């Protein structure tokens with residue numbers, strides 16, 4: 404299980420995360436939402452060990468998170484890849500580096516599910532659309548069979564139909580394989596439909612961790628309620644309301 408215990412993280416002179424505690428079990432999804440600059444990407448970087456907390460600790464099954472080889476879907480689809488390598492090399496590299504192999508049928512199954520044409524992995528990042536690059540980023544994370552997958556705005560470059568389809572593929576695969584998913588998103592509809600819990604971040608602090616039902620029906624007064632109301636007004640929570 405992922406445990407984030409009373410974590411504080413500084414970025415430069417400023418405190419970007421303050422007293423963050425949360426946990427996430429295998430097979431479960433935690434959606435992290437909140438305004439721009441709230442600290443969502445900082446939380447991912449701290450979980451990955453890229454930023455060191457000034458206080459508190461972050462573990463997976465009681466050990467440093469890096470020991471479980473977590474997978475990351477990065478926010479910027481194209482810059483997530485080395486521009487001079489084929490996408491295939493970028494997808495395979497983490498697995499080859501750890502001495503593993505990817506069964507060909509798994510790669511084909513995931514490419515099909517993500518609606519990626521068979522030849523796409525032989526191209527470079529600049530030779531595919533941003534939405535395709537985003538789906539290759541998801542492919543790279545899922546193919547590794549990591550027990551913990553961190554998604555930073557995984558669907559932001561996709562059209563609505565592809566978003567829905569890709570979100571379903573991630574959920575189905577999670578049911579089959581049981582990985583824990585932490586998903587940072589601005590899309591409250593996605594958070595409510597696919598999160599077992601929603602964590603609302605504001606100014607580096609957790610305002611509330613709630614089930615989608617609690618968030619929609621009885622959000623914490625103040626910022627969480629404003630966020631819920633704004634999402635309702637935009638029709639983003641229709642399925643969950």
Ligand SMILES: Nc1ncnc2c1ncn2[C@@H]1O[C@H](COP(=O)(O)OP(=O)(O)OP(=O)(O)O)[C@@H](O)[C@H]1O
Nearest residue numbers: 414415417419437438439440441442443444445446
């Ligand atoms: N490299 C950096 N150096 C100093 N401060 C940074 C750095 N990166 C981010 N910050 C600051 O840390 C705070 C949290 O940023 P973070 O990127 O985690 O927010 P976010 O919630 O992911 O935002 P967004 O939704 O816009 O991606 C912000 O105040 C931001 O300006």
